[in-house]
Amino acid sequence: MPPHDPKALLELLHEAPLEAPSQTLVETPPLYYLPGLISESDASDLQDRLRQELDWQQPELTLYGRSHPIPRQQVWMGDHAYRYSGRDFAPCPWHPTVAALRDRLNDLLERFSAVDKSTPTSAFNSVLINRYRNGEDRMGWHCDNEAELGDCPTIASISLGATRPMRFRWKGRSSEAFNVWLESGSLLWMGPGCQEQLEHALLPRKIPGERINLTFRRLVV
Numbered sequence: 001m002p003p004h005d006p007k008a009l010l011e012l013l014h015e016a017p018l019e020a021p022s023q024t025l026v027e028t029p030p031l032y033y034l035p036g037l038i039s040e041s042d043a044s045d046l047q048d049r050l051r052q053e054l055d056w057q058q059p060e061l062t063l064y065g066r067s068h069p070i071p072r073q074q075v076w077m078g079d080h081a082y083r084y085s086g087r088d089f090a091p092c093p094w095h096p097t098v099a100a101l102r103d104r105l106n107d108l109l110e111r112f113s114a115v116d117k118s119t120p121t122s123a124f125n126s127v128l129i130n131r132y133r134n135g136e137d138r139m140g141w142h143c144d145n146e147a148e149l150g151d152c153p154t155i156a157s158i159s160l161g162a163t164r165p166m167r168f169r170w171k172g173r174s175s176e177a178f179n180v181w182l183e184s185g186s187l188l189w190m191g192p193g194c195q196e197q198l199e200h201a202l203l204p205r206k207i208p209g210e211r212i213n214l215t216f217r218r219l220v221v
C-alpha cells in the first residue's frame with residue numbers, strides 16, 4: 001500500500017459508501033477531503049443540538065495591546081485545558097454526541113494507522129468547536145502547531161451547515177494558495193506535516209447562514 005492512501009482511509013471510514021468520492025487535495029503532507037461522512041439530515045440535527053446545548057464563548061484576545069472579542073464563538077471540549085494566544089481555556093465536559101463522533105474518528109485513526117505507518121495512533125482527546133454565525137464570522141491565518149499538540153499532529157475537522165471555503169497557503173509560497181469548500185457533513189483530514197508546511201484560514205465571505213466546525217485534536221500533556 002502506498003503511504004497515505006486515501007482510498008484506505010475511505011474504505012475504513014464507512015461500512016456504507018460515502019455520498020461522494022474522497023479527494024486527495026495534497027498527497028504530501030496528506031490533506032484529504034471526504035464529503036458525506038455524516039448524512040445531510042444527521043448533520044443538520046447535530047448542528048441544531050450543538051447550537052442549543054453548548055455554552056458558547058466569545059473570549060477577548062489581546063492584539064497589539066488592544067483587546068477584541070474573537071470574530072466567532074467557540075467551545076473547547078476535552079480531557080485537558082489548552083493554551084491559545086497566551087490564555088488558558090478550561091475544557092467543557094464531553095457532549096454525548098460529540099463524544100460519539102470522537103470515538104468514531106478514533107476508531108478510524110487506529111485502523112488507518114495500522115495500514116499507514118506514517119500516521120501515528122494517537123487518539124483524539126480534545127476538540128475545538130467553532131461557530132460562525134454568518135459570513136462575517138471568521139478565523140484568520142494560522143497553523144495548529146501549539147506545543148501541546150506534539151510533533152506533526154493529525155487534525156480531523158468536521159463541518160456542519162453553510163458551505164464555506166477554507167483557504168490554504170504554503171508557508172513561504174503564499175502565491176500557491178487554494179480553497180477547499182467544506183460542505184455540511186464533510187470531514188477534512190489534515191495528516192502529519194500539514195501544520196508544519198501549510199497555513200489555513202476561514203476568511204469572511206458574503207455567504208449567508210451559520211456554520212459549525214469541530215476540529216478534533218490530540219493534546220499531549
Ligand SMILES: O=C(O)CCC(=O)C(=O)O
Nearest residue numbers: 128130144166202213215
Ligand atoms: O472552521 C474551520 O473549518 C477551521 C477551524 C480551524 O482552523 C481551527 O479550529 O483551528
Ligand SMILES: [Fe+2]
Nearest residue numbers: 142143144200
Ligand atoms: Fe486551524
